[in-house]
Amino acid sequence: MNENDRDIDDLVGEWMTLRDAAKALNVSPNRVKQFISDHKLLGVRRKGELCIPAAFISGGDVVKGLPGTLTVLADSGFTTDEALQWMFTPDDSLPGAPIDALTENRGTEVRRRAQAMAF
Numbered sequence: 001m002n003e004n005d006r007d008i009d010d011l012v013g014e015w016m017t018l019r020d021a022a023k024a025l026n027v028s029p030n031r032v033k034q035f036i037s038d039h040k041l042l043g044v045r046r047k048g049e050l051c052i053p054a055a056f057i058s059g060g061d062v063v064k065g066l067p068g069t070l071t072v073l074a075d076s077g078f079t080t081d082e083a084l085q086w087m088f089t090p091d092d093s094l095p096g097a098p099i100d101a102l103t104e105n106r107g108t109e110v111r112r113r114a115q116a117m118a119f
Helices: 003-012 018-025 029-037 066-075 080-088 098-103 107-117
Strands: 015-017 044-046 049-053
Touching: 003 080, 015 018, 018 029, 018 049, 029 049, 044 080, 049 080, 066 080, 066 098, 066 107, 080 098, 098 107
Parallel strands: none
Antiparallel strands: 015 049, 044 049
């Protein structure tokens, strides 16, 4: 684990394994892998196992607005680590981190900011 991994772990907090995420979403682990490929979720290896930030799943579903935001970030050239860092870094003007705003149904403002970074 390198320093960047520790920084991201500090920001993200709780992780779910692929199997745990599949169970929370009531889908197969392969379906969760497809969600990652389609930018509906982000997954990274932690201790050799593919994991997803627990904050990305709420009430048995992917947080509303997350897939669109992740697609904008990917289209803007963000790496997985950069997208995770952006999603979990507090922004005083939101207020809170973008993932917090998404969970509070303030996704329009989050996507607007993500799109603005592309320019």
